[in-house]
Amino acid sequence: MSLRKNEKFIILAVSLGVILNPLNTTMITVALPAIQRDFQLSATDISWLIASYFIISAIFTPLIGKLSDIYGRKLIFLIGLGLVVVSSILAPLSPNLPVLLAMRGIQAIGTSALFPAGVGIIRHTIQHNQNRVIGTLAVFATTSAAFGPTIGGILIQFGGWPVIFYVNLPILAIGIALTWIFIPKDKRNKEKAYKLDILGILLFSLFITCWMVFLLGLEQGVQIGTLILAILLTIAFYFYEKNREEPFINVHFFRKNLNVALIFVQYILSTVIFFAVLLSFPTFIQSVLGASSQMAGIAMLSLSIFAMIMTPIATRWMERAGFRIPLLASVFIGLVGVFLLFTVKDDSPLVWIGVVLAVTGISNGIQNIGLQNLLYSFIDVEESGIASGLLMTSRFIGNILASSIYGVAFATGMNVGNMSTMALVLVVVAIVLVPGMLYVTMKEKRL
Structure with missing residues (x-):
C-alpha cells in the first residue's frame, strides 16, 4: 500500500497520541475532590499534582522534540506511547501521593513526546495540506482538553478516580x-552530527522549577530567596543560550521576532484564564453546589462545546476579516466572562454556571485558533517546528500559572469568596490581553 493511501491512518495515529496530554491534563480536575479525600491532601498538595505535570511537560516537550530529530520520530512516538501505558496501569494502584506524583511524572514525559514527534511525522510523511493537518492536530488537542472534565466526570461515577487512567488504554x-x-x-x-545542550537543558529545568516553587509558595508569603534564585537562573539561561551554536532553546528567535514573542505571551495569558476556570469549576460544582461528579462533567460540557463550535466559525471569520477584529472581539468577550465569575454564588443554578462557562468557551475558542494562525502567518515553513514546540511550552506555562493561581486563591478552601479572589486576578489578566492583542494584530498578515 502506498504512502498516500496510508495518510489517513498516519493522521489518525498521530491524533490519538496528541490528545493524550491535554486529555489527561484536564480529566483529572473532576477527580481532585476524590483524590484529596482518599489521600488526605491539602490544596497545595493538589496544586502540585496538577502543576508538576506541567513543569515536566514544559521541560520535556522541546527536549524530546530535539531527540526525535536525532533518533527518529517513530521511535520516540512509540516510546512515548509505551510510557503512558506503564503510567496508566500503575497510577491507579498508587498507595500515596508520592507514588501517584511519580506515575503522573512518567505520564507527563510520555505524553510530552507525542506532540513534537507527531508534528515531525506529519511534516515528513504527509505531502498534501500539511498546515491544515497540523492545524487539525491543534484543534484535537484543544477539544480533548475541553472535554476532559466531562469524560472524567461521567467515568468516575462508575469506577472512581482510578478509571481516568484506565480510559487511556484503548486509545x-x-x-x-x-x-x-x-x-x-x-x-x-x-x-549531520548532533550534540545535546546538556547544561542548557539543566538550566532551563532549574529556572522553570524555581519559578513554580515560588508561585506555589505565595500562599505562605513571598519567598525572596526563591525569587532571586529564579531570576538569576533565568538570566544565566538566557546568556548561556545566546552564545551557543546549537542551543536547547534558540533565544535569538525571540529577539529577532518581537511580534512572534508577544504572540506567545498572549497565548500564555489566554491559557491562564481558560485553565483557571477549567480547574476550579469542577471542584466548585461538587464541593459548594453539592452536585455529583457526573453533573459537574455535564456542566463543564458547556465550556468545551462552545470552544469547539467557535473554532471553525472563527477560522472562516478570520479568512474574511483578518485577525484583528475577531481577536479583539474575543478579548472583550473574555472580559465579560471573567466579570460573570463574580455572579457565581453558592445557590447558583447549574444552568447559569453553564452560561458563564459558555462565554469563556467562546472567547477561548476564538483566541486559541486565532493566535495559532496568526503565529504561523509570521513563520516560514522551515521554522514551523520550533514554533509549534514553543507554542506547546507556552500552553504549559499558562497552565502552570493557572495552577498557581488556583493554589493561592483556594488555599483556605473552595468557597464563593475565594472564587471571587480568583476572578479578580483573572480580570487583571483579561485587561492586560487588550493592548497586547492590539499590538500583535498591528502588522497582521492575511490568511
Missing part, C-alpha cells in the same frame, strides 16, 4: 497498532 492500543503498521520507518540523517 493507546489503537495508537500503538496504527503507528507500528502505517507510520514508515525512521531515516537517520548520518551526515
Whole structure:
C-alpha cells in the first residue's frame, strides 16, 4: 500500500497520541475532590499534582522534540506511547501521593513526546495540506482538553478516580497498532552530527522549577530567596543560550521576532484564564453546589462545546476579516466572562454556571485558533517546528500559572469568596490581553 493511501491512518495515529496530554491534563480536575479525600491532601498538595505535570511537560516537550530529530520520530512516538501505558496501569494502584506524583511524572514525559514527534511525522510523511493537518492536530488537542472534565466526570461515577487512567488504554492500543503498521520507518540523517545542550537543558529545568516553587509558595508569603534564585537562573539561561551554536532553546528567535514573542505571551495569558476556570469549576460544582461528579462533567460540557463550535466559525471569520477584529472581539468577550465569575454564588443554578462557562468557551475558542494562525502567518515553513514546540511550552506555562493561581486563591478552601479572589486576578489578566492583542494584530498578515 502506498504512502498516500496510508495518510489517513498516519493522521489518525498521530491524533490519538496528541490528545493524550491535554486529555489527561484536564480529566483529572473532576477527580481532585476524590483524590484529596482518599489521600488526605491539602490544596497545595493538589496544586502540585496538577502543576508538576506541567513543569515536566514544559521541560520535556522541546527536549524530546530535539531527540526525535536525532533518533527518529517513530521511535520516540512509540516510546512515548509505551510510557503512558506503564503510567496508566500503575497510577491507579498508587498507595500515596508520592507514588501517584511519580506515575503522573512518567505520564507527563510520555505524553510530552507525542506532540513534537507527531508534528515531525506529519511534516515528513504527509505531502498534501500539511498546515491544515497540523492545524487539525491543534484543534484535537484543544477539544480533548475541553472535554476532559466531562469524560472524567461521567467515568468516575462508575469506577472512581482510578478509571481516568484506565480510559487511556484503548486509545493507546489503537495508537500503538496504527503507528507500528502505517507510520514508515525512521531515516537517520548520518551526515549531520548532533550534540545535546546538556547544561542548557539543566538550566532551563532549574529556572522553570524555581519559578513554580515560588508561585506555589505565595500562599505562605513571598519567598525572596526563591525569587532571586529564579531570576538569576533565568538570566544565566538566557546568556548561556545566546552564545551557543546549537542551543536547547534558540533565544535569538525571540529577539529577532518581537511580534512572534508577544504572540506567545498572549497565548500564555489566554491559557491562564481558560485553565483557571477549567480547574476550579469542577471542584466548585461538587464541593459548594453539592452536585455529583457526573453533573459537574455535564456542566463543564458547556465550556468545551462552545470552544469547539467557535473554532471553525472563527477560522472562516478570520479568512474574511483578518485577525484583528475577531481577536479583539474575543478579548472583550473574555472580559465579560471573567466579570460573570463574580455572579457565581453558592445557590447558583447549574444552568447559569453553564452560561458563564459558555462565554469563556467562546472567547477561548476564538483566541486559541486565532493566535495559532496568526503565529504561523509570521513563520516560514522551515521554522514551523520550533514554533509549534514553543507554542506547546507556552500552553504549559499558562497552565502552570493557572495552577498557581488556583493554589493561592483556594488555599483556605473552595468557597464563593475565594472564587471571587480568583476572578479578580483573572480580570487583571483579561485587561492586560487588550493592548497586547492590539499590538500583535498591528502588522497582521492575511490568511
